[in-house]
Amino acid sequence: MAGTNADMSDSYKQEIRDLALFADMDEINFRALMRGAYVQNFPPRIDLIHENEPPDFLHVVLSGSVDLFAEWNGRETSMATVRPVSTFILAASVRNLPYLMSARTLEKSRIALIPSQDVRTVFTVDCAFAQAIVAELAQCYRSVVKNTKDLKLRTSLERLANYLLRQQARTGSTEFNLTMEKRRLASFLGMTPENLSRAFRGLEPYGVKVEGNRIMITDLEDLLSYAKPNPLIDDYSA
Amino acid sequence: MAGTNADMSDSYKQEIRDLALFADMDEINFRALMRGAYVQNFPPRIDLIHENEPPDFLHVVLSGSVDLFAEWNGRETSMATVRPVSTFILAASVRNLPYLMSARTLEKSRIALIPSQDVRTVFTVDCAFAQAIVAELAQCYRSVVKNTKDLKLRTSLERLANYLLRQQARTGSTEFNLTMEKRRLASFLGMTPENLSRAFRGLEPYGVKVEGNRIMITDLEDLLSYAKPNPLIDDYSA
DNA sequence: CGGGCCACTTGATAAATGTCAAGTGTCTGT
DNA sequence: ACAGACACTTGACATTTATCAAGTGGCCCG
Structure with a gap:
């Protein structure tokens, strides 16, 4: 694993807090989330996660960009690009199920890592957070459905x-x-x-x-x- | 629109209540949801909804089966089959955005219709319901991702x-x-x-x-x- | 019983897409 | 400056997939 560990600075916290996903949650709960979180800098083309691994962290791309891709039988396909400021693998995190996709940096990137366990814990007590997750997941779901239509109809x-x-x-x-x-x-x-x-x-x-x-x-x-x-x-x- | 309107019988309500989506919510809120809901019987090959329509109802398939499909430029593709007992177009309902897919019955089917507005209202006040929606949407999202991998890698x-x-x-x-x-x-x-x-x-x-x-x-x-x-x-x- | 509808199959052909090999150009690092 | 790596392009070809047309067989209904 490359990159340098760094304490979460207040400016990073604010960037995350401004995301729709975290904007409405209780301050106490947000702090609890941030307590175990940290920020890392990654060089280009570094593997962040690999499919089938347990979802240890919810990732937030603060700068740079990340490629989500999937493999099967020696073949590989790019599924999506994640750009700042947004999260990825939220679904795996909240369900505590293995990643379906791998992720690698495309360029030099700053990524915040929030322990999935904390996400699951907080989301059971913070209604606003749960609602924000619903909105985000619904959005993600609709994006993938659109992508499927694109693939099958064109x-x-x-x-x-x-x-x-x-x-x-x-x-x-x-x-x-x-x-x-x-x-x-x-x-x-x-x-x-x-x-x-x-x-x-x-x-x-x-x-x-x-x-x-x-x-x-x-x-x-x-x-x-x-x-x-x-x-x-x-x-x-x- | 075909089918016969019917008051929601207690046995239907119980079937819906037993779904993971509704099992943990407050009884008061569940009753509020059911108040505006009703059950209809549909013959085979009836269009239930069409893409681009506003999401008036969350649908629950109680019996029979439903085909979700999409169209573009005169082409059509089947996206999924919904079998009892489960819901569809949850994402459109909670986000209040137009359906991305159309739905038609494959066989004689009994469908419960729950006003989307009620779903959105209740989900902002019932934390357990919001959490269940998260679980359901995460599941749906992962299914579509798997489907995309299937399409692109095989x-x-x-x-x-x-x-x-x-x-x-x-x-x-x-x-x-x-x-x-x-x-x-x-x-x-x-x-x-x-x-x-x-x-x-x-x-x-x-x-x-x-x-x-x-x-x-x-x-x-x-x-x-x-x-x-x-x-x-x-x-x-x- | 018979006719027609419809899903499915089959074969011939066309179109779309992938593979392989070679070549161009750019960029990088020595 | 130069070598090497690599992304991209191009052409020839193979494979996959779609289209078109015809035929089979089941099934419903008069």
Whole structure:
């Protein structure tokens, strides 16, 4: 395990406290949670947790980014990217069941670790915390359902087109940089890197220009009419 | 809307009360929930809800079975089957966000409908109920994650093989009947009916015999070594 | 009994996706 | 500056999966 242990500074605590998950809970209970928690700095590409391990800690990404991925039979797929400030593996923590996914840092990252046991203890006594967990889990559940719909209802070209449109909506610009390596994007979208390359070229006729990491949507209307984005799949805020 | 409205009988109430979701909540609050609830009988193949509708009711399947499915761009895919006694669309209900999936009865079914507004109201005052919702949502979330891993990490033949093994484990027998039409199974597994037919024949060399709806696993070891089931994908209880 | 519906199957073919191998370019660290 | 590593691309090819069309068989209903 790499990284340097550090006492939880007040500024970190405040960052965590500001998360919807912790914002409404009782101060006493929040302090109890923080008592056993600590912050670590990790270099890029460090494994944080591995699937099938018991959920010792609830993780909070304070800075950097984390890849959630899964393996089976020698194959590996990227499931999601966690960006600041948010938590991951909440479901495993509250149910005290083994992780279903592994996690590794993508870049230099600061992660807070909160003992799962404390999370479970506090959540049985703090109603506001339990309610916040409900909201968070419902949100997570809906995100995965959307992802499943994306995978089952669309071809890889359509998935890429809609992914680009989501990025366009997020940045508010028709020109942006990819936020992850293409190989990871390919894995996230459920295809091979070779196919992603071809898919990018396959979108050229619909007004997508690619220069390295930079994406330029030159004909938004055209791309929209091909991709047919749908809030029930592509709107990650609802 | 088909089906006959019916007052909630005490035996139905007890069935619902026995669900883990409602078992620990305060009796007063449970009664408040039941006050606005009612039970309806539905014939087969009736649409209960449609994606994008506001979540008016939390549904509880008391008998029969319900198909959850999703549509996009003229395509449709089966997402899950809900069997008694359990609830569906809990996440939409508690977040008060539109359904991500549609639901239709597969057979004659008895469904209890609990106003979502009451669920949200009660869950803010009943800590035990909030905790039960957490447990339920965490479970649902993990199921969908497993399903995503199944889809992204396995070929259709492997998905079918593992599906059969899960049925084998559930029934405790190497001989069983499929619990749904093959066309729905195909959709659930993310393939076409034609391909499912071919996949069944593709599993013959691994000791799978098919006669109509009846499946016979004649060489469990062989099938296991091909399918390589994994608790982190196939064990729906954990 | 017979007709028609429908799920399922099968074969031929097409499209989508993955694999393998080679090549380009960038970046990094010596 | 240079070597090596590595992400990405490209082309040829294999595999997987979907589509289309036709056929089988069961089942319901007149």
